Amino acid sequence: MAEGDTILRLAQRLEAALVGQELAVNAPNPRGRAAGVKRLDGLQLEAAEARGKHLLLHFGELVLHSHLGMSGGWHVYSLGAPWRRPRSSAWVVLAGRDQEAVQFGGPTMRLLTARQLRSDAQLSTLGPDILAADFDVEMAISSLRRDYTRGIGDALLDQRLLAGIGNIFKSEACFAARLDPWRPVGDLSDEELRAVLLAARGEMRDAVASGRKSFSIYRHRGPCRACGGSILSRGQGDANRTTYWCPHCQV
Numbered sequence: 001m002a003e004g005d006t007i008l009r010l011a012q013r014l015e016a017a018l019v020g021q022e023l024a025v026n027a028p029n030p031r032g033r034a035a036g037v038k039r040l041d042g043l044q045l046e047a048a049e050a051r052g053k054h055l056l057l058h059f060g061e062l063v064l065h066s067h068l069g070m071s072g073g074w075h076v077y078s079l080g081a082p083w084r085r086p087r088s089s090a091w092v093v094l095a096g097r098d099q100e101a102v103q104f105g106g107p108t109m110r111l112l113t114a115r116q117l118r119s120d121a122q123l124s125t126l127g128p129d130i131l132a133a134d135f136d137v138e139m140a141i142s143s144l145r146r147d148y149t150r151g152i153g154d155a156l157l158d159q160r161l162l163a164g165i166g167n168i169f170k171s172e173a174c175f176a177a178r179l180d181p182w183r184p185v186g187d188l189s190d191e192e193l194r195a196v197l198l199a200a201r202g203e204m205r206d207a208v209a210s211g212r213k214s215f216s217i218y219r220h221r222g223p224c225r226a227c228g229g230s231i232l233s234r235g236q237g238d239a240n241r242t243t244y245w246c247p248h249c250q251v
């Protein structure tokens with residue numbers, strides 16, 4: 001599952017590999033052709049942007065929007081290097097001078113105009129991006145408080161309240177802040193919400209910088225690293241995404 005850190009790291013990689021170049025664009029799989037991506041052929045990639053878990057590739061008046069969900073992936077290869085997946089399954093291939101980026105699968109790949117992007121229902125309703133350079137923690141606290149009845153673990157996943165956090169960093173941030181993920185947002189102080197938000201941002205920025213995620217509680221087997229007690233896991237929220245927590249450390 002690609003969370004905001006993975007998408008930001010990918011955007012940085014695409015920026016270095018392809019931005020400023022006119023790209024040769026192909027769509028080996030019919031899914032890409034149906035999205036009309038051939039219209040991008042020969043256009044210059046101007047910017048690669050991560051917005052929460054969404055990747056936006058800006059080609060002047062056209063924008064390629066992708067969301068990888070649980071199953072999709074972008075690979076970056078040197079031109080001519082072998083691919084790790086069959087060519088026929090590639091939705092879009094963006095080839096530059098030395099490198100090419102290839103998208104395989106995922107719930108979303110579509111072409112928008114810059115104007116459609118500004119009014120898009122999915123993208124314009126995203127909450128504050130946890131990894132944005134200008135992230136404002138007080139604004140993020142206000143946004144989370146819009147749904148005060150939900151458990152904090154569930155609220156952190158709602159991209160309309162806060163963009164970028166996925167199932168891993170939901171559990172990790174609640175553990176780092178020693179906060180019970182089942183406590184309703186309305187029961188938490190600003191200080192507690194600030195702590196969990198800044199923990200998520202700090203851990204995700206580390207993951208962007210290093211390319212690695214180090215887990216303290218997510219899918220952890222064995223006793224809690226902090227107290228030696230038993231870790232619990234259970235599905236949370238409408239989507240029943242598994243939350244991991246230590247009932248001794250997190251209150």
Ligand SMILES: [Zn+2]
Pocket residue numbers: 224225226227228229246247248249250
């Ligand atoms: Zn513990």
